[in-house]
Amino acid sequence: MDSAIYVAPGMSDEIAKVFIDIKVRVPSNNIKIIIDSNPQINRLGYGDINAIELLMKEGFKISKVDSLRIGVLIVDGSAWLYSPVPLIVEDENDIKINAITVTFEQAFELIDEIYEQKSEKNIQTTIFDTNQNVIQEGPVFSPEEYRKNDLDIAKKDLEVRPPKKFxxxxxxxxxxxxxxxxxxxxxxxxxxxxxxxxxxxxxxxxxxxxxxxxxxxxxxxxxxxxxxxxxxxxxxxxxxxxxxxxxxxxxxxxxxxxxxxxxxxxxxxxxxxxxxxxxxxxxxxxxxxxxxxxxxxxxxxxxxxxxxxxxxxxxxxxxxxxxxxxxxxxxxxxxxxxxxxxxxxxxxxxxxxxxxxxxxxxxxxxxxxxxxxxxxxxxxxxxxxxxxxxxxxx
Incomplete structure (x- = not known):
């Protein structure tokens, strides 16, 4: 694996550990993680706040966006669009089909739509492999950074109203x-x-x-x-x-x-x-x-x-x-x-x-x-x- 872009409402501990495992062989600027910063996401079962805290401690840069309910995954030149599972409603182990394969360009188009940027304003971004060879080009997206203050606010909110046992x-x-x-x-x-x-x-x-x-x-x-x-x-x-x-x-x-x-x-x-x-x-x-x-x-x-x-x-x-x-x-x-x-x-x-x-x-x-x-x-x-x-x- 040479690059990964993860866009979803939240992140589980299991996925966070995968990113930590690939960090040693994937350039840090080739890993992009975008989540919804609202702590309600965790109460709905879209992810665990501890996973985000773990990634931040490991030095990952995380971005945030509001009201995100779909998932996009881009690994090297392949891309998938999927429906994240809210654990408050369903057990993710019971889900058989919740993703489709899309083209790299379609995935970036979708991410672009998430930030409501017009196509003529898109700036080309280049993803390189470990040997600095161009893997793929696509429009850049520049969401806000998810900072420690966002993490502290979310953790405090979840302490007051913790997620239920799903x-x-x-x-x-x-x-x-x-x-x-x-x-x-x-x-x-x-x-x-x-x-x-x-x-x-x-x-x-x-x-x-x-x-x-x-x-x-x-x-x-x-x-x-x-x-x-x-x-x-x-x-x-x-x-x-x-x-x-x-x-x-x-x-x-x-x-x-x-x-x-x-x-x-x-x-x-x-x-x-x-x-x-x-x-x-x-x-x-x-x-x-x-x-x-x-x-x-x-x-x-x-x-x-x-x-x-x-x-x-x-x-x-x-x-x-x-x-x-x-x-x-x-x-x-x-x-x-x-x-x-x-x-x-x-x-x-x-x-x-x-x-x-x-x-x-x-x-x-x-x-x-x-x-x-x-x-x-x-x-x-x-x-x-x-x-x-x-x-x-x-």
């Missing part, structure tokens, strides 16, 4: 291809307060035990025949859980098969539409119930107030006893102080569905593994299950 991550993706965690929550379906408290001063104005017994200090806002129950919706939500989700235990929550997710979401949206209609119905009914309650309390207390007005009313009327009109207005005002508004009685009704993916830790959770086998015993899921439970966390 074999585990790939298996997580396969496993997530079957399941997701889902939490289905129905909130705001209950009324906040079903009773109100009658102020003691209104109770004290009458010694009539029948009246006091009738009011009983508290007064039911919703009568027994009220049709404000959300049981029908609660039953539909329970049916959704039973049909589409399976419990992995109280600590872990429930999972759903991804093949059912779309239909599940459609059913959830149907229930949400029913909740909107029900909420409007509840508000209208509560307004009517509150109006009825106010009328009933007034009907009981107005005669009592006319006979025995409270002290605060006596002080502002010119007669000893208030008229029915005054008593009614007084009661209406007092009732408005303790009778809640519709907004005070109900919360916003909502059906929430939250999805979460499987994690590394969950793959090795014995309870999760046990319940997956138990809940999905009729399907052929033991293959991915067994491969995951065999994975060893370092």
């Amino acid at each position: 074999d585990l991550e790939r298996q997580v993706q396969v496993y997530t291809g079957y399941f997701q965690f889902v939490e289905l929550s129905l909130i705001g379906m209950g009324l906040r307060r079903m009773t109100i408290t009658i102020p003691s001063k209104l109770l004290a104005v009458s010694g009539d035990k029948v009246v006091q017994e009738k009011l009983k200090t508290t007064y039911k806002l919703i009568n027994e025949n009220s049709k404000l129950s959300g049981k029908d919706i609660e039953d539909k939500v329970a049916h959704l859980r039973k049909t589409y989700t399976r419990s992995m235990g109280k600590r872990l929550g429930s999972v759903i098969l991804l093949k059912n997710k779309e239909v599940f979401n459609q059913e959830v949206n149907k229930v949400r539409k029913e909740i909107i209609k029900f909420s409007d119905k509840v508000k209208t009914s509560l307004e009517n119930e509150l109006a009825y309650t106010k009328k009933e309390i007034s009907k009981i207390l107005v005669p009592v107030i006319m006979k025995n007005p409270p002290d605060d009313l006596k002080g502002i009327i010119t007669t000893n006893k208030p008229s029915k009109k005054i008593a009614s207005e007084y009661i209406d005002e007092e009732i408005s102080k303790f009778l809640p508004n519709v907004e005070d009685l109900i919360t916003e009704m909502e059906l929430q569905s939250d999805f979460k993916d499987i994690t590394y830790e969950m793959l090795n959770d014995p309870l999760f593994q046990e319940n997956i086998q138990k809940q999905f015993k009729f399907d052929n899921l033991d293959k991915p299950y067994k491969s995951f439970s065999a994975v060893k966390l370092q």
Whole structure:
């Protein structure tokens, strides 16, 4: 080998060692290495930052370019275009075909395009062999140098957010291809307060035990025949859980098969539409119930107030006893102080569905593994299950 040009998102330890081996017999200016300097490359599994550090320690000049996702390799007069394998997605040992042979000129054209240089501005560069014979000529490219500062920035970034174990991550993706965690929550379906408290001063104005017994200090806002129950919706939500989700235990929550997710979401949206209609119905009914309650309390207390007005009313009327009109207005005002508004009685009704993916830790959770086998015993899921439970966390 007399020359080598390597262009790729990153570099593995194995390739770095190859370059170190050929360094003793290949002129240093005949070895060109261009990579993507973004540390995200390493998190995706396109290379190892340690390989770059090793090459820099060995004196290799490395160049950098942004957003590089293809590979070009030129060795002497031969060239290849290839697709680097992101290990977070695939095992490179499973890849059979990911490269094609191209001409030397085509390879340099591609490298030229990477740096967005126009062909008329290309400067000819000459590559020599160890005897200073011309091997090949091609356009020069002048990317920025990858310096020690770039290496330090990348290493620090990777310390804060290190790459995942790619074999585990790939298996997580396969496993997530079957399941997701889902939490289905129905909130705001209950009324906040079903009773109100009658102020003691209104109770004290009458010694009539029948009246006091009738009011009983508290007064039911919703009568027994009220049709404000959300049981029908609660039953539909329970049916959704039973049909589409399976419990992995109280600590872990429930999972759903991804093949059912779309239909599940459609059913959830149907229930949400029913909740909107029900909420409007509840508000209208509560307004009517509150109006009825106010009328009933007034009907009981107005005669009592006319006979025995409270002290605060006596002080502002010119007669000893208030008229029915005054008593009614007084009661209406007092009732408005303790009778809640519709907004005070109900919360916003909502059906929430939250999805979460499987994690590394969950793959090795014995309870999760046990319940997956138990809940999905009729399907052929033991293959991915067994491969995951065999994975060893370092």
